[in-house]
Amino acid sequence: MIILSLCVLCFFNTGKKHRFTCRAQLDTGSSFGQCGRRNLLDLFMAMDGDGDGYLMLSGKMGCQESSEVINAILDFDYEREGGNYDLHVRKHNVVISKLLPQFSADDLTVGITRLDDRRYLLSTDQYALLVCKSE
Secondary structure, eight states: OHHHHHHHHHHHHTTOOOOEEEEEEEEOHHHHSSTTOOOEEEEEEEEOSSSEEEEEEEEEESOSTTOEEEEEEEEEEEEEETTEEEEEEEEOOHHHHHHOGGGGSSEEEEEEEEOSSSEEEEEOSSSEEEEEEOO
């Protein structure tokens, strides 16, 4: 019975693409905002398992009187190469390029390292990009 259950589970899980999503908050610091106020933006990244992905930034930046609403999306294609992912940006976003200059390049190799049950480290071979939580 146990072997039959395992076979059924394996059968229904084969062919399913692994979807990766994670959330983080980006602290833009006072260098991007006015009035010396720190701004936190919500970051969401998704990779659908079929080679398509996107990164989304949303929130408000600036002072209460002159805050700017941020809603920016960066679409990319990706391929898995060993333990890394080669991302190719389909269309650049000016806001994301300003706040995350690493994503201003056309191509970026990213490693995704599991830190614990829900947290992941996204990094390049030169530096850490961000730590995010998966749902």
